[in-house]
Amino acid sequence: MSEAPTPIDWIQCELGELTEIILGGTPSTEIPDFWGGTIPWMSSGDVHMKIIDNVPGRITKRGLESSNARLVSPPTVAVALAGQGKTRGTVALVRTTLSTNQSVALLRPIDERLDARFLYYNLDHRYEELRNRSMGGGRAGLSGGVLAKVPIALPPRSAQQRIADMLDSLDTQVRLTSRIIAKLEQVGLGLMNDLLSRGVDRSGRIRPIGSFETRNSDAGSFPASWTVVRLDQIADVERGKFGHRPRNDPMYLGGPFPFIQTGDIAAMEGGVIVDASQSLSHLGAAVSRSFPAGTIAVTIAANIADTAMLGQSMYFPDSVVGVRVWPPNRGEYVQFVLRAAKPRLEARAPQSAQRNINLQDLRPLQVPLPEPAEQARICAVMKAHSDAVLAEREALAKIKAQKAAILGDLLTGRVRIPAEVAS
Structure with missing residues (x-):
């Protein structure tokens, strides 16, 4: 937490003074009658839902009575005591009656001075601090005793509620915007299928079903006026390279030449990529291969058939293929085709530890x-949709930045919310 002075009307407490810390338990997995009942049973992974009104786990009354699990009424704050990856130290606001396993502690306010929502936001902001408190000997994990000693600066309850109301409002905006993005992305999948199966007429509208003759191929159904070509009949399809071993030799890395990786491409989701997570020195560039701006980067190992369009010249390793579309055809259109073909290309990858495809699959x-004129119209429709998704993502990033900027100040009293503003 911040070292800023605590406001004079705030009090310093420990969680053990303000909450009952309730640890859970797990019924025997060898007795089927303990499982599949009607009692909600929360595991540590459920904390990632953040706001919990229900959980998938269920136990029976016999299972509850046979274990250390307790049925606890809301509101409570759940803290993951242990768990995989980033789970330990993650908190959630629980708004329903449930039980938990032994890897979750429920903090139930027992002092009227403490608001559960304020406690949730306070501990959520202190994630790294909670994890650091669990770094003891043996297996790292939090405990009820450790949580009881966690200090908290507590403003008057009315101020806690105003802080929680403001943060609730921002979180609501985050959830609503995230849902809009998810819906737009789902619509985008259907839109891409419609564009590649029906095309766009000269008026800029997707052709109505039944208004045109169709033909079929391995690529699907589409207007009979279209042709079907191999990818290597309209583009150079070449694999990247990096011939030096070991791959992480510092003499070959860290220079002025962007060196794209499969993860960089997957993260772009078909967008334009202008930055790479690695770079090559002059020695590295000499044993690699560069591709110009406008090239479609296609992953062929680990991540199969993810794509991005180069916004500048970049170097590729051998896990990435460059597709350079020849004029008058459009690279953006061909990228749509490649993204639509992802399931077919993934199906061609051997089911092994390191899945991959090769040039013989792509060419x-x-x-x-x-x-070309219709390719341009198809690209324009898809770009309008992509721009809408991008605008929502930028709005989401702005809301999250706004919350991050004010969160610490609100929880330490550096910024106060007057009652008249909250109302």
Whole structure:
């Protein structure tokens, strides 16, 4: 927490003074009658839901009575005592009656001075601090005793409620915007299928079903006026390279040449990529291969058939293929085809520890090809949709930045919310 002075009307307490810390338990997994009942049973992984009104786990009354699990009424704050990855130290606000396993502690306020929502936001902001408190000997984990000693600066309850109301409002905006983005992304999948199966007429509208003749190929159904070509009939399809071993030799890395990785491409989700997570020195560039701006980068190992369009010249390793589309055809259109073909290309990857495809899978890929003018119209429709998704993502980032900027100040009293503002 911040070292700033505590406001004079705030009090310093420990969680053990303000809350009952309730640890859970797990019924025997060898007795089927203990499981599949009607009693909600929370595991540590459920904390990632953050606001909990229900959980998938269920136990029976016999299972509850046979274990250390307790049925606890809301509101409580759940703290993951242990768990995989980033789970330990994660908190959630529980708004329903439930039980938990032994890897979750429920903090139930027992002092009227403490608001449960304020406690949730306070501990959520202190995630790293909670994890650090669990770094003891043996297996790292939190405990009820450790949580009881966690200090907390407590403003008057009315101020806690105003702080929680403001943060609730921001979180609501985050959830609503996230849902809009998810809906737009789902619509985008259907839109891409419609564009590649029906095309766009000269008026800029997707052709109505039944208004045109169709033809079928391995690439699907599409207007009969389109042609079908192999990918290597309209583009150079070349694999990247990096011939030096070991790959992490510092003499070959850290220079002025962007060196794209499969993760960089996957993160772009078909967008334009201008930065790479690694770079090459002059020695590294000499044993790699560069591709110009406008090239479609396609992953062929680990992540299969993820794509991005290069916004500048970049170097590729051998896990990435560059597709350079020849004019008058449009690279953006071909990228749509490649993204739509992802399930087919993934199916061609061997089911092994390191899944991959190769040039023999990409070069003969069938591409349904409208005339260049229609390619441009298809790209325009898809770009309008992509711009809408981008605008919502930027709005979401702005809300999260606003919350991050004010959170610490609110929870330490550096910024106060007057009652008249809250009302």
